[in-house]
Amino acid sequence: MSAREQILASIRAARERRAQVDHPGRFGAWRPEPAPSPLHGFETMFTQAGGEVVHVSSSAQRDTWLREFLSGFDELSLGVGVPAEVAGLGPTPVPHGSEHTAPAGVAVARAAVAETGSLMMDARDGRRAQLLPPILVVLVDATTVHATLADALGAVRADLPAAIGLHSGPSKSADIGQVMVKGVHGPGRVIAVVAQAGLGAYRHASERPSERE
Amino acid sequence: MSGNSSTFRPASYREASARTLRDTPEVRDSVGSATRTFDALRTKAYAEVDSDRWRDWAQDVKAHALTHLDEYLEQAEQSLVANGAHVHWASSADDVHRLLEAIVVEHEVRTVVKAKSMLSEELEVNAHLDTLGVRSVETDLGEYIIQLLGEPPSHIVGPAIHRSLEDCRALFHEELGTPMDADPDELAAAARAALRGDFLAADLGISGGNFVAADTGTIALIENEGNIRLTTSVPRIHVALVGIEKIVPRFEDLAGFLQLTARAATGQPIGLFVSLIQGPRRADEVDGPEEVHVVFVDNGRTALYEDDTAWEALRCVRCGACLNICPVYRQTGGHAYGWTYSGPIGAIIAPGLLGLDRALPLPHASSLCGACVDVCPVRIPIPELLVHWRERTVEEGRNSVGERLAMRSYAELAERPSAFSTAGEALRWTPWRAVGKALPVLSGWMQEREAPTPSPKSFRDLWREGIE
Amino acid sequence: MNVSLFVTCLGDQFFADACADAVRLLRHVGAEVSFPLAQTCCGQPAYNSGHRDEALRMMKHTVDVFEDADYVVLPSGSCACMMRTLYPELAGSSPEDDPTAAETMRNATRELAARTYELSQFLATVVGVQHLGNGLDGQRVAYHHGCHALRELGVSSEPVALLRGAGARVMEWSADQECCGFGGTFSAKLPEVSAAMADHKLDTLPEVDVVTSADGGCLLQLSGRALRRSSDVPFRHLASLLWQGVTGTAESEGRT
Ligand code: SF4
Numbered sequence: 001m002s003a004r005e006q007i008l009a010s011i012r013a014a015r016e017r018r019a020q021v022d023h024p025g026r027f028g029a030w031r032p033e034p035a036p037s038p039l040h041g042f043e044t045m046f047t048q049a050g051g052e053v054v055h056v057s058s059s060a061q062r063d064t065w066l067r068e069f070l071s072g073f074d075e076l077s078l079g080v081g082v083p084a085e086v087a088g089l090g091p092t093p094v095p096h097g098s099e100h101t102a103p104a105g106v107a108v109a110r111a112a113v114a115e116t117g118s119l120m121m122d123a124r125d126g127r128r129a130q131l132l133p134p135i136l137v138v139l140v141d142a143t144t145v146h147a148t149l150a151d152a153l154g155a156v157r158a159d160l161p162a163a164i165g166l167h168s169g170p171s172k173s174a175d176i177g178q179v180m181v182k183g184v185h186g187p188g189r190v191i192a193v194v195a196q197a198g199l200g201a202y203r204h205a206s207e208r209p210s211e212r213e
Numbered sequence: 214m215s216g217n218s219s220t221f222r223p224a225s226y227r228e229a230s231a232r233t234l235r236d237t238p239e240v241r242d243s244v245g246s247a248t249r250t251f252d253a254l255r256t257k258a259y260a261e262v263d264s265d266r267w268r269d270w271a272q273d274v275k276a277h278a279l280t281h282l283d284e285y286l287e288q289a290e291q292s293l294v295a296n297g298a299h300v301h302w303a304s305s306a307d308d309v310h311r312l313l314e315a316i317v318v319e320h321e322v323r324t325v326v327k328a329k330s331m332l333s334e335e336l337e338v339n340a341h342l343d344t345l346g347v348r349s350v351e352t353d354l355g356e357y358i359i360q361l362l363g364e365p366p367s368h369i370v371g372p373a374i375h376r377s378l379e380d381c382r383a384l385f386h387e388e389l390g391t392p393m394d395a396d397p398d399e400l401a402a403a404a405r406a407a408l409r410g411d412f413l414a415a416d417l418g419i420s421g422g423n424f425v426a427a428d429t430g431t432i433a434l435i436e437n438e439g440n441i442r443l444t445t446s447v448p449r450i451h452v453a454l455v456g457i458e459k460i461v462p463r464f465e466d467l468a469g470f471l472q473l474t475a476r477a478a479t480g481q482p483i484g485l486f487v488s489l490i491q492g493p494r495r496a497d498e499v500d501g502p503e504e505v506h507v508v509f510v511d512n513g514r515t516a517l518y519e520d521d522t523a524w525e526a527l528r529c530v531r532c533g534a535c536l537n538i539c540p541v542y543r544q545t546g547g548h549a550y551g552w553t554y555s556g557p558i559g560a561i562i563a564p565g566l567l568g569l570d571r572a573l574p575l576p577h578a579s580s581l582c583g584a585c586v587d588v589c590p591v592r593i594p595i596p597e598l599l600v601h602w603r604e605r606t607v608e609e610g611r612n613s614v615g616e617r618l619a620m621r622s623y624a625e626l627a628e629r630p631s632a633f634s635t636a637g638e639a640l641r642w643t644p645w646r647a648v649g650k651a652l653p654v655l656s657g658w659m660q661e662r663e664a665p666t667p668s669p670k671s672f673r674d675l676w677r678e679g680i681e
Numbered sequence: 682m683n684v685s686l687f688v689t690c691l692g693d694q695f696f697a698d699a700c701a702d703a704v705r706l707l708r709h710v711g712a713e714v715s716f717p718l719a720q721t722c723c724g725q726p727a728y729n730s731g732h733r734d735e736a737l738r739m740m741k742h743t744v745d746v747f748e749d750a751d752y753v754v755l756p757s758g759s760c761a762c763m764m765r766t767l768y769p770e771l772a773g774s775s776p777e778d779d780p781t782a783a784e785t786m787r788n789a790t791r792e793l794a795a796r797t798y799e800l801s802q803f804l805a806t807v808v809g810v811q812h813l814g815n816g817l818d819g820q821r822v823a824y825h826h827g828c829h830a831l832r833e834l835g836v837s838s839e840p841v842a843l844l845r846g847a848g849a850r851v852m853e854w855s856a857d858q859e860c861c862g863f864g865g866t867f868s869a870k871l872p873e874v875s876a877a878m879a880d881h882k883l884d885t886l887p888e889v890d891v892v893t894s895a896d897g898g899c900l901l902q903l904s905g906r907a908l909r910r911s912s913d914v915p916f917r918h919l920a921s922l923l924w925q926g927v928t929g930t931a932e933s934e935g936r937t
Contacts, residue, residue, distance in 0.1 A: 003511070004302035007457060010515040011283040017521060021276035023462060027469030028270070030263035045482060080499055096499045100413060116472060116483040126499045127446035131439055149483070150468035157464050160429060162296075162494050162501050163446065166471075166487035171439040175355035175371065177378025178247050179397040184354055184405055186439020186486055231873035241877065540860040544877040578871060580864025580878070581729055582828035603731025612731070620727055624735035627721040628742050637694050657869035661876035662905030668697035672688045676716045680701045 029115055029148045038114040038145040038209070039194070045117025049169030050182065052191040062195055063089055069137065069191075070104065077133050079107035079125035086139065096126060105133030109192070111144040113152045113166070119192060120152060121165040130165060136187040138167070140194045146209050155209070219337065221552035223563055223575045230549035230578075240375045244367070244546035247374035251537040254480025255588065267473050272592045274469070275528035278427075278460050282518070285427040285460045286509060292430025296492030298505040305512055306336040309454065312508060313338065313419075317347055320450060322416040326408075328434070328444035329353035330421030331369050331531060332454045332510060335553040335566070338419065349419075350411045352440040357404055361388050367547035369554060370478050370533035375546040408440070418444035418502070422455035423474065423530065425507075429464040431491055432507060435474060435484035442486050451502040453490070457509050458518075458527040470530065477532035477590040517565030522601040526561045528591040535585035535595060541578055550575060557585040561598040569605060576602035634673055641667035684712040684803075685750035687743075689760045689897070690722040696756070696897045699918030703756045703800055706924050710808045712752075719746045725763040728771065730866045740768055744789050752807065753797045756920045758830025758895045761799040766833050769794055799830055800920055801895055805839035811846050816929035817922065818848035821889040824919075825882070825903065826858045827896035840895055840919055847926025856885040863902035879906035886914065895919045 001009070035041055043053045056062035063086070070076060070090030077099040078087055086106065087093060094102045107130045109119040119138050121130045130136070146152040149166075156164065171186035182188045222229075233240055278285055290300045303309045316322065325342060327333065327349055339360075342349045351360040355373040359366055361384055366372030373381075381400055385391045389403045420441055424433040432453050434441045445451045461470060467489070475481040494501030518524050536542045536556030547555030554562055560579060563572035576599050585595045606612050626633045658664070670678075684707050688700040707714045724739030743764070747753045755761045768790040772783075804810050822844055830836040837858075841851050862868060862878025879902055886892065892914055894900050904916040 002302065003304040003308055004509075006304055007302055007509070007511050007515055008283045008286065011286075011457075011518060014515075014519045014524070015280060015283065018280045018524070020280045021273055023277045024270050024273040026465060028266070029468075029472075030266040031261070032263060049481075049485060100409065118483060118487075123494070123498050123501055127442070128500050131442050131446060148468065149472065150465050153465050153468050157429060160431070160489075160491050162490070162492055162498055162505075164489040165442055166483065166489070167485070168483050168487075169485045171437070172485055173354045173401065173438050175353070175358060175373050176381045176397045176400050177376070178243075178250065178374070179378060181397045181401040184401050184438040184440070185352065185408065185443055227871055227873070230871065234873050234877050245881070540862065540878050540881070541874055543881070544874050574870070577867065578874070580828070580860050580862060580867045580875070582860035582864070583832040584828070584860070587832060600729065600731060603729075604733050605731070607731040607733070616730070617732075620730070620732040620735045623722070624724075624727060624732075624738045627724070627739045630719040630721055633690075633721040634693075637690065641694050655869065657872040658905070661872045661909065662879075662902070663908035665695055665901045665905060667694050670697055672693045672697040672700040672716075673718070675697050675701050676704075680704045 027150050029150065035114065035147055038147045039142055041114030041147070042112050042117055042145050045114065046169060046192060049117055050172065051117065051169040052189070054191060054193045055196070056193060057196040062193065065193065066090065066137070073104045075102045077102035077105035077129045079105070079129045081108035081125045082106050082139065096128070099126070099128040099132040102133045104135040104137070105129050106137045106139065109138050109140045109144070111146060111152050111155065112140050112192070113146050113149050115148045116166070116168055118149070118166040118168040120156065121167055123161040123163040127163060127165070130167070131186050134183055134187055135189045137191050137193055140192050142194050142196050151209060221567065221571070223551040223567065223572055225551055226549055226574055226578055229551060230545045233545045233549050239377060240546050241544055243375050243377050245543050247371060248537040248543050251371070251479060251533070255477055255534055255537065258476035258480035258482070262476070264476070267469065268590050268592055270469055271473050271590055272528065274461060274466055275591050278462055279458065279518075279524070279527055282457070282460065285462055286457060288427040289425050289430055289460055292428060293492060293507050296430050298430065298492040298507050301506060301508045303508050303510045303512070309336050309338070309508060309510060310341045313342065313452065314345055316417065316450065316452065316506065317342070317345055320416055322347055322450070324411060324415045325349040325417045325419055326411055326415040326444050326448060327351050327356070328418065328420040328441035329356045329372065329436070330419065330454060331366070331553055332421045332456055333419060334366060336454065336510070336512065338454070350408065350415070352408050352412070352444060353436070354401065354404055354438060357408065358384065365548065365553065367555070368533060368536055369531050369558070375548070412443050412447050415448045417450045417452065418448040419452045419454065420445050422453045422459055424461050424467055424470050425455055425459050426464040426467055427460055427462050429491060431464055431467065431489050433467050433471065434488040434490070435471060437485040439486050442488050445488055445490055446501055449502055450504045450506070452506045452508065454508050454510055457511055457514050473590045474530045474532050477530070477534040477588065513566035517562060520565060523561065523565055523598055525593055526558070526565070526598055528593055529558055529562070530591060531558070532590055534588040534590065538584045538588050540582060540584065541580065550578070557595045557599075561595055561602065564602045564605070569602065569609065570611065572602075573606065573611060576606065634671070637671060641671065682712045683751040684714050685747055685753050686714055686716050687720055687723070687747065687753050687755045687760070688716070689755060689757045691897045691901070692756055695901065696918050699897070699920040700756055702924035703754070703920040706800070706804070706813075706920060706927065707754065709813070709927055710804065710810055712808075717746050717750075723760040723763045725760060726865050728763065728767060729864075733771070737771060740771055740790070741786070744768070744786070744793055747793060748789070750796060752803065753793065754800055754803045755797070756800045756895070756918065757897060758799045758827040758834060758836060759898060761797055761802070762829035762833040764797045765794045799834055799836055799895055801840040801843055801923070802834060802836045804843060811842065813843060813847050813923055814927040814929065815848045816926040817844065820849045820891065822849040822851050822922070823854050823886055823889040823892045824851050824857060825861060825892060825894040825899055827894055827899050828860050830895050831858060836895070843923055844893070844926070847923065849926070852887040852889050854885060854887055856882050861899045861902050863898045865898065868902055875902070876906055879903055883907055883910065883912065889914065891922065892916045893919050893922045
């Protein structure tokens with residue numbers, strides 16, 4: 001018997017003796033306090049974990065902030081989904097495959113989650129660009145912020161890439177003598193640039209919570 | 214049963230724990246402070262949500278998945294294959310070793326980066342890769358530290374919690390040339406720099422898997438450093454080793470488990486990095502591994518599943534909350550337990566994964582204080598399972614003859630009240646200080662404590678005389 | 682109110698004075714106390730070490746002994762837990778040859794469980810006393826929560842409230858809910874770890890006049906270890922301390 005058959009056969013034999021348990025249904029995120037607005041919730045949770053949030057309410061404001069921030073670096077890595085007009089605001093982008101040489105990067109979140117303060121990073125934006133630069137700016141469309149993680153997963157499940165990353169703050173570790181350090185492997189600084197409604201429809205507009213209701 | 218060759222030695226738990234306490238008292242300090250910190254964070258994180266409801270939900274999802282495990286495993290396999298991943302099944306550590314060998318040979322793999330995986334420790338993967346001439350590099354900072362030290366992990370979530378900052382300074386000074394007074398940030402930066410090269414050079418990344426969603430074929434991984442995301446994104450090939458019990462039915466179920474596990478483990482709302490992996494890189498993606506192999510590993514899990522009581526342990530999500538609150542674990546950390554999984558969870562799965570004879574005395578390494586069951590996110594009745602394995606020990610005649618005889622005579626006495634009180638009387642008049650050291654049970658007691666002083670008169674006598 | 686006292690094997694031999702104080706306390710709150718002489722051991726040592734058959738025998742004996750009791754009160758959280766939570770489970774999961782006898786035993790254990798109380802639990806919840814006296818006025822007391830009383834019986838505020846009610850200052854103790862390391866045979870099988878557990882309790886102990894607990898086993902463990910470390914802090918059973926709360930004087934000396 002193959003390992004597969006062996007494993008399945010012994011499960012089937014023992015399963016007979018187990019009382020079946022029903023699936024309890026969708027996870028309800030049960031909490032004593034009602035959740036604040038998704039955007040506010042995201043900001044609270046993300047900053048608590050050490051992330052930074054910048055709000056921009058016009059494309060001019062966004063561009064000014066990016067131009068200013070990115071001027072401090074000589075090279076940049078870019079996520080595939082970064083719009084051309086934004087890509088042009090910073091220094092020369094490195095080619096894909098060389099993201100590790102860039103001191104900073106810009107990537108795009110497919111969605112965000114208030115409950116956990118997470119940015120949902122889609123592999124189609126480029127995984128290296130999301131992970132290798134020590135400082136990462138992530139463009140977030142305010143209308144893609146979901147209240148709960150279950151909502152967010154439900155919204156994306158029909159169109160899953162090879163991998164999704166949920167990034168909920170800068171990389172951290174307390175493995176060295178229980179002292180917290182930042183930026184161990186992933187970015188040590190993560191800045192979510194949240195664009196107000198109507199401005200930054202970077203991707204996947206159909207999954208916006210507002211449009212599904 | 215598990216086929217691992219194995220350096221695991223739970224049998225020496227008593228000697229090992231005594232040695233740890235005697236020779237390296239600083240381990241107790243480090244482990245004690247780390248676990249108490251973890252536990253305080255968990256307490257706070259549980260209080261922020263309706264944790265009872267979360268835990269009921271998680272217990273039920275896991276129980277449901279386990280009572281339909283064959284179906285969900287097949288569904289997960291189908292989903293993964295449809296996503297372009299290769300699915301393998303392994304009965305034993307040897308099966309996994311053979312599979313890795315085939316991959317390593319086919320792709321001429323020289324360097325492997327590893328994302329912290331307790332299953333990989335259980336399967337002793339690094340040692341095997343070593344025999345193949347393949348260099349494997351642990352990339353989780355804690356795992357990296359203990360790999361450099363040549364030690365196994367001492368905690369399922371914080372593998373290096375038994376080591377102090379001073380230990381790390383000395384180690385990194387030796388290995389990476391950092392100054393002896395480097396602060397933790399400098400040490401982490403040095404490790405990051407060293408490991409960055411390995412990530413870029415590695416041909417193969419090996420990870421575990423916290424959960425597998427059957428409907429989408431998603432392997433979910435939780436971490437804080439980003440090394441798991443890198444391990445599963447940068448090398449050409451990714452192998453995920455997953456225990457067969459890691460299945461959850463639905464993609465959306467991950468919403469509950471990712472959060473509950475993080476709250477239970479470290480008190481965080483979620484791991485700072487979560488990977489949800491469906492398969493290899495697709496045509497519209499610029500990077501990611503070309504090949505993804507998912508290995509469903511048994512290695513003794515079906516033996517646990519077949520046990521009508523102990524199967525409940527398969528709900529475990531390996532959060533480590535039971536270790537953090539365990540007063541026994543807190544004294545020594547994990548090394549004393551002699552194998553991969555320590556603390557309460559280690560003690561209840563060892564008899565299934567290793568066989569009861571090899572697992573003893575771990576089911577006895579507990580005072581049955583019950584603190585663990587109060588924190589377990591999937592409500593595994595740990596003390597009951599410990600007693601279950603103790604009963605099996607007795608049933609199979611694996612305890613000492615002396616103990617069996619003593620218990621039997623004690624029970625016989627207890628059915629005969631007058632004999633019982635006479636025996637009690639005799640007991641009270643025994644000069645414990647003199648003879649205690651010669652008696653098997655009492656020598657253990659007297660080694661560490663003063664013998665108790667019996668009351669001058671038994672209560673029975675006081676009662677007969679009349680209590681004013 | 683008729684109360685049957687179950688002093689437990691440890692209580693009979695090592696805490697006879699505390700058990701006598703329990704009698705005094707119960708009489709003080711108006712109970713008629715009886716002491717069934719046929720009582721022996723609840724069976725917990727056997728149960729915990731995996732000797733189920735022996736535990737069952739002791740369970741049956743104990744069920745018979747206390748069949749007619751209105752209330753069974755124990756000066757031990759651990760043995761009370763054995764009777765309240767583990768007896769019904771033991772009876773329920775041990776099929777006998779005779780199904781009627783098995784059913785009878787299951788019902789008997791459930792009924793017994795409902796009538797069984799740890800002493801402070803009984804005083805606080807059944808009798809409803811809050812204030813026994815002021816005899817502990819100003820005494821600094823450390824209260825060790827025995828694991829089974831705390832987690833299985835859910836008894837935690839009751840003993841503390843009774844001590845406070847008698848004027849004691851129950852001091853903050855970071856490890857008051859952590860296991861002392863007794864665990865019955867555990868303490869003898871793995872003495873080194875068990876002692877280290879007691880050490881953590883003793884190392885974190887605040888400055889107090891007396892350490893107390895509802896469990897004699899824990900007190901033996903802690904006092905035995907304290908003596909080995911040449912500490913002179915006294916350990917006394919909760920029953921004795923509460924009786925001192927009533928009378929203002931110690932009937933029995935602190936035993937260590
Ligand atoms: S037994 Fe429960 S508490 Fe312990 S590691 Fe597993 S899930 Fe966590």
